[in-house]
Amino acid sequence: AQSVTQPDIHITVSEGASLELRCNYSYGATPYLFWYVQSPGQGLQLLLKYFSGDTLVQGIKGFEAEFKRSQSSFNLRKPSVHWSDAAEYFCAVGLTNNAGNMLTFGGGTRLMVKP
Amino acid sequence: GAGVSQSPRYKVAKRGQDVALRCDPISGHVSLFWYQQALGQGPEFLTYFQNEAQLDKSGLPSDRFFAERPEGSVSTLKIQRTQQEDSAVYLCASSFRSGAGGYEQYFGPGTRLTVT
Numbered sequence: 001a002q003s004v005t006q007p008d009i010h011i012t013v014s015e016g017a018s019l020e021l022r023c024n025y026s027y028g029a030t031p032y033l034f035w036y037v038q039s040p041g042q043g044l045q046l047l048l049k050y051f052s053g054d055t056l057v058q059g060i061k062g063f064e065a066e067f068k069r070s071q072s073s074f075n076l077r078k079p080s081v082h083w084s085d086a087a088e089y090f091c092a093v094g095l096t097n098n099a100g101n102m103l104t105f106g107g108g109t110r111l112m113v114k115p
Numbered sequence: 116g117a118g119v120s121q122s123p124r125y126k127v128a129k130r131g132q133d134v135a136l137r138c139d140p141i142s143g144h145v146s147l148f149w150y151q152q153a154l155g156q157g158p159e160f161l162t163y164f165q166n167e168a169q170l171d172k173s174g175l176p177s178d179r180f181f182a183e184r185p186e187g188s189v190s191t192l193k194i195q196r197t198q199q200e201d202s203a204v205y206l207c208a209s210s211f212r213s214g215a216g217g218y219e220q221y222f223g224p225g226t227r228l229t230v231t
Contacts, residue, residue, distance in 0.1 A: 004157075032217050043119070043206060043222040044158070051217035090157050094218070100170055101210070101218045102148060105157030 002027040004093050006106035013081050014114045021076040021109050023091030032094040032101065033074040035065055038108075039087045047089075050074065051097065061085070086113045117141065119223035121207050127229045128197045136192045136226045138207030146210035147190050148220060149182055153203045161205075164190060197230045204228070 003026045013019055025031055032051055036044040048059025055067040065076045074091060088108045094101040120139045128134050140147050145166050150158035151174075160174040166187035175182070179198075184190040194201055204227050208220040 034219075036222075041224070043121075043224040044208075046219060046221065049213075049217065049219060092157075097217050100146065100163050100165065101220075102160045102163055102171065102174075103150075103158075103220060104160070107157050108155075 002031070002093055002095060002104050004091050004104055004106035006089075006091055006109050008109045009107070010110045010112065012112040012114060015083050016080050019076075019078045019081045019085070019111070021089050021091075021111070023074045023076065023106060024072050025074065025091075025093045026072065027093060027095065029095075030069070032097060033065075033067060034092040034094070034103065035059065035063070035074075035076050036090045036092060036105075037061075037087050038090065044090065047076070081111075081113055083113045083115065086111055119207055119209055119221055121205075121223040121226050123226060124224060125227050125229075127231060130199060130230055131196050133193065133195045134197055134228060136194075136205050136228070138190045138192070138223060140188065140190070140207070140209030141211070141221060144209035144211050144221075145187070146218070147184060148208045148210065149190070149192050150206040150208065151176075151203045152206055152225070158206055161192070194228075197228075199230050202228055202230045 005024045035047040091106045092103040147164045149161040152158040163171040164184045179195045181193045204225040206225045208222045210220045
């Protein structure tokens with residue numbers, strides 16, 4: 001069965017510093033990969049996704065992620081963190097490219113931003 | 116346009132009570148998903164509808180959980196005889212095929228269920 005691992009439960013960075021959140025997946029074929037952000041009391045907002053093609057994908061709010069097949073990773077990055085980025089981040093994998101593409105999520109990484 | 120909406124946003128139930136959680140998907144989205152998110156964890160898949168057909172219910176944790184989408188739009192997740200382990204946030208998502216060629220899921224704000 002497929003699985004998603006986010007090794008870092010909590011990360012604290014200073015405002016203006018760069019950020020990298022790690023995501024590793026386990027699946028036999030090329031998955032469809034997503035990053036979502038969840039603010040307290042809110043649902044999940046899609047930051048970016050990888051379906052195929054260019055392995056470096058750009059998302060909203062200045063985030064990007066790189067798919068590395070050899071490492072089974074899809075790490076999320078941002079060059080300069082803003083205080084408003086403090087939230088929980090979830091990596092997710094979908095196995096199929098059809099309408100019934102259920103997502104398997106990692107356990108999440110909580111990002112805290114120091115002023 | 117309007118996103119996915121869910122109601123109620125918060126629900127407190129006594130153990131043994133039945134509850135019904137509602138999801139209004141984005142208009143025109145034929146696919147609808149329910150997920151359960153326990154405290155401090157990532158969401159876990161419960162069930163999937165395509166229009167009114169429930170095509171996958173493999174994630175429903177017990178036969179106390181029941182979901183329906185009778186007209187292919189609004190969906191209701193019902194939990195009978197609630198137990199404390201049912202306490203979680205229940206997320207609904209609707210899906211469409213994006214211009215990039217894959218399917219994206221858009222989530223509602225969730226219903227936080229607390230069973231006392």
